[in-house]
Structure formats: C-alpha cells, structure tokens
Amino acid sequence: MSKERAQRRAERERLAAIEATARAAEQERKARRDARVATLTRWVPKGRGRPTGVIAARNRTRTRMVVVSVIALNVLVWVASGDWAVRLLALALSVLIAPILLILMTS
Template identity: 50%
Template sequence: MSRERARRRAERERERAEQAAARAAESERRERREARRRAVTSRLPLPARGSKGPSGVLAQRRRHELTMTAILLGLVNLVVWLAFSDWAPRLLALLVTVLVAPVVHLLLFRRPR
C-alpha cells in the first residue's frame, strides 16, 4: 500500500513539475515578447493624450462640413430607398451618391477667394 501511495505521490509531483516548467516557459516567452515590443515602441513618438485626431479650428470645421455632407447624401439615399422598391434604382442612387459626393461637398462649402 505504501509503495502505491509513493508512486502516486511521485506521479503527482512529476505532473506539478511539468506544469511549473510550462508556466515558466510561457512566462519567459511573454517577457521576451514584451521586451521586443518595448524596444520597437520606444523609438516611436508618443500620441497626444486625450485626443483622437487634430483638434484645431480648421479640423473642427472640416469635420462639421464632412458630417453635413454625409447627412445630406444619406437623406437623399433614404428618400430613394423609401420611394423605390426595386433594387436597381437603390443601387444606382448609392453609386451616384458616392461619385457625386466630392462635387456636392465642393458646391456646399466652397470658400470664396
């Protein structure tokens, strides 16, 4: 009986040692990966905190203009979508909207020189 317990205990200890070795190997891989990441990212400039992009007056005006253009063209597509039940006019309107969007934006928000 004591030989059987000793054998099972030795087997459990061997399994624990294998698990500890696997955890140590994973930890070592994680440390190497983090070291590589730190080495690469240390050369990159830090992003500005608290901002997702340009935040000046011109950037704000541009965002507003683009938003208004997108809303207008979206409303046009919504009207076409509700007015026609066939897919051909809907897809044609979507295609025309994508192609005409820069022209509409220019006509709506042209700045005089």
C-alpha cells in the first residue's frame, strides 16, 4: 500500500514539476514581450485626452449640427436633382464650405 502511495506521490510531483516549468517558461515569454512593448512604446508620444468642459461640449455639438446639416443638404440635392453635375457640384461645395462655416460659427 505504501509503495502505491509513493508512486502516486511521485507521479503528482512529476506533473507538478512539468506544470511549474511550463508556467516559468510562460512567465519568461511574457516578461520578454512586456520589455519589448515598453521599449517600443517609449518612443511613441503620449496622446492627449479629449477636451472636456462646457465650451468643448458646445463645439462638439456645433460640429455635429454642421455635419448633419451638410449630409441632409446633400441627400436632399441627391433626391431632388437627377443631374449628376448638380449632385457633384453640391457635394464639392459642401466639402469646401463646411470648414469655413465651422470657423465662422466658433468665432
């Protein structure tokens, strides 16, 4: 009986040693990967967060309104007009005028 227990214990210890070796190898791979990532991300500049506050929210809302208006206007021109030249002209003008409109609205 004690011989069987010793064999089972030896088998458990062998399996535990195999698992410990696998865990150690995985931890070593993770440490090397983390070191590579840290080396590479050191060169990348940190991004700034999105502006917060009442003025920033107002500007975002204003920008969304202009974008939605430009899209709605283009859809309206697209549906109302059958001429491709008018459609493309409206699209080109909206792309050119929308930034100017945003600048005028914020000043």
